[in-house]
Amino acid sequence: VRSRDDATFDVAKPENWLGIWPVFREVVSTGDTYVYPPEIDEVSARAVWMGDAATRRVTYVARVNGCIVGSAYLRPNAPGLADHIANAGWIVSVSCRGRGIGRRFAEFVMDKARLMGYRAMQFNAVVSTNTGAVALWESLGFRIVGTVPEAFRHRTLGLTAIHIIHRKL
Amino acid sequence: VRSRDDATFDVAKPENWLGIWPVFREVVSTGDTYVYPPEIDEVSARAVWMGDAATRRVTYVARVNGCIVGSAYLRPNAPGLADHIANAGWIVSVSCRGRGIGRRFAEFVMDKARLMGYRAMQFNAVVSTNTGAVALWESLGFRIVGTVPEAFRHRTLGLTAIHIIHRKL
Numbered sequence: 001v002r003s004r005d006d007a008t009f010d011v012a013k014p015e016n017w018l019g020i021w022p023v024f025r026e027v028v029s030t031g032d033t034y035v036y037p038p039e040i041d042e043v044s045a046r047a048v049w050m051g052d053a054a055t056r057r058v059t060y061v062a063r064v065n066g067c068i069v070g071s072a073y074l075r076p077n078a079p080g081l082a083d084h085i086a087n088a089g090w091i092v093s094v095s096c097r098g099r100g101i102g103r104r105f106a107e108f109v110m111d112k113a114r115l116m117g118y119r120a121m122q123f124n125a126v127v128s129t130n131t132g133a134v135a136l137w138e139s140l141g142f143r144i145v146g147t148v149p150e151a152f153r154h155r156t157l158g159l160t161a162i163h164i165i166h167r168k169l
Numbered sequence: 170v171r172s173r174d175d176a177t178f179d180v181a182k183p184e185n186w187l188g189i190w191p192v193f194r195e196v197v198s199t200g201d202t203y204v205y206p207p208e209i210d211e212v213s214a215r216a217v218w219m220g221d222a223a224t225r226r227v228t229y230v231a232r233v234n235g236c237i238v239g240s241a242y243l244r245p246n247a248p249g250l251a252d253h254i255a256n257a258g259w260i261v262s263v264s265c266r267g268r269g270i271g272r273r274f275a276e277f278v279m280d281k282a283r284l285m286g287y288r289a290m291q292f293n294a295v296v297s298t299n300t301g302a303v304a305l306w307e308s309l310g311f312r313i314v315g316t317v318p319e320a321f322r323h324r325t326l327g328l329t330a331i332h333i334i335h336r337k338l
Binding site: 030034035036037038040050056079080081082083084085119120122124125145146147148149150151152153154155162164166168 | 251
């Protein structure tokens with residue numbers, strides 16, 4: 001079901017990076033939710049977010065009325081004997097927050113992960129002070145399985161804890 | 170202090186891979202302690218273990234009487250705003266177990282990590298059934314900060330939990 005204003009989700013093509021990069025920069029530059037260096041340059045950001053064929057990583061885009069407003073990646077959380085657990089990450093433009101795009105995007109990627117045979121999903125670095133994200137994940141059936149003290153250098157709050165969050169798929 | 174039989178520890182040179190690979194294969198092939206694919210080929214193993222200049226990864230070797238009997242790596246556990254926590258891993262030949270080499274090697278790498286400015290050390294995939302390793306880490310001041318259920322496909326025990334283990338440096 002899709003209304004005119006709804007976001008659509010697709011696998012990203014390499015040329016979509018031009019549309020993803022402004023969102024990535026916007027999200028990362030605040031230094032309060034993602035570990036990526038806030039001043040990361042475009043070439044490094046592209047390598048980190050888009051990956052390559054060798055990494056078993058898939059990148060997705062979210063569009064509203066054809067404009068890229070977010071992106072996600074999906075990959076094995078670990079190699080070999082632990083590669084049945086997926087890792088994923090999302091970025092959504094601040095201009096599109098509060099419309100439920102992040103939640104639907106998350107459900108979209110979780111479905112993709114199930115189809116690929118992943119049996120669970122794990123996030124390794126959910127900043128504990130990012131209470132909106134923690135609440136979103138808990139509402140989607142995830143739970144905190146671990147907490148690492150002083151693991152994130154929050155731009156305004158200093159050293160804050162990071163949660164490891166997990167759910168079966 | 171170093172007796173004739175003691176192990177020595179040094180930064181690995183690229184050509185040391187020839188001596189590291191047999192130890193890596195021996196340790197990984199059992200499929201009960203490391204996530205690396207048990208049948209991993211040498212080229213993939215080298216890429217995984219030795220890293221490259223771009224990865225901020227340092228590899229070490231342990232020698233006994235000049236022979237390589239183990240190796241370790243040290244790297245940031247995450248990029249950017251979380252790169253003050255180190256991640257590390259060790260392999261020691263079965264033929265040299267029980268001599269305390271693993272413990273001294275761990276202390277050596279922890280010292281190196283401190284000198285590099287890391288403020289803590291974290292392991293993301295300590296197999297819960299590897300009780301010897303868990304006991305070693307706890308005796309060295311680490312503690313379990315999280316546990317992921319069914320995260321490791323143990324070759325003989327099936328799905329087992331993985332611990333996330335951490336200590337400040």
